Amino acid sequence: EAGRELLSASDVSRTIARIAHQIIEKTALDAGAQDAPRVVLIGIPTRGTSLAARLTDKIEEFSGVRPALGSLDITLYRDDLRTRPHRPLERTSVPEGGIEDALVVLVDDVLFSGRTVRSALDGLRDLGRPRAVQLAVLIDRGHRELPIRADYVGKNVPTSRAEDISVLLTEHDGRDGVYLRQE
Numbered sequence: 677e678a679g680r681e682l683l684s685a686s687d688v689s690r691t692i693a694r695i696a697h698q699i700i701e702k703t704a705l706d707a708g709a710q711d712a713p714r715v716v717l718i719g720i721p722t723r724g725t726s727l728a729a730r731l732t733d734k735i736e737e738f739s740g741v742r743p744a745l746g747s748l749d750i751t752l753y754r755d756d757l758r759t760r761p762h763r764p765l766e767r768t769s770v771p772e773g774g775i776e777d778a779l780v781v782l783v784d785d786v787l788f789s790g791r792t793v794r795s796a797l798d799g800l801r802d803l804g805r806p807r808a809v810q811l812a813v814l815i816d817r818g819h820r821e822l823p824i825r826a827d828y829v830g831k832n833v834p835t836s837r838a839e840d841i842s843v844l845l846t847e848h849d850g851r852d853g854v855y856l857r858q859e
């Protein structure tokens with residue numbers, strides 16, 4: 677049972693397109709057209725990586741400029757590594773050209789406590805020194821435990837802790853859609 681639909685397949689496409697437009701707009705505005713930063717999208721596996729890839733395609737389609745794309749496994753940087761069972765390491769791929777002086781946009785499917793993003797910031801530190809780091813998420817479900825917010829949000833969904841957001845993406849699940857489920 678999938679749960680209550682929050683985003684249909686077409687909502688997911690439209691939301692990704694909107695965030696792509698917002699990234700283009702915000703990065704151009706921030707740069708004041710003069711010294712435009714190199715934009716690098718870094719997805720947090722697994723579904724963040726697929727979302728980052730789709731955003732990269734859309735940004736190229738809308739702006740003519742293709743951002744570099746990478747992914748960052750945060751397993752080794754989690755502050756609860758010792759208290760959680762180990763899982764196989766996901767893929768880290770450093771974007772072409774690295775992240776030095778780039779505008780890095782971290783991309784994930786769901787933002788919850790903020791601990792994953794905090795870990796990703798630690799991981800980035802080992803790859804270089806970006807000019808700035810921003811965050812894009814498909815769903816912000818609240819319950820932050822750290823002073824972290826997203827620059828680009830597909831949809832804000834107030835949740836209880838007992839609920840769970842189910843993010844389906846064609847690349848992994850055969851179709852797109854976002855659902856709210858009771859645990």
Ligand code: 5GP
Pocket residue numbers: 720784785786787788789790791792793817839840841842843
């Ligand atoms: P946080 O570290 O902010 O507590 O949780 C965010 C990470 O855990 C993200 O990588 C996200 O994929 C996953 N996550 C947290 N809550 C949910 C949820 O309700 N649904 C899904 N699909 N992922 C979640």
Ligand code: MG
Pocket residue numbers: 720721722723724784785
């Ligand atoms: Mg995740």
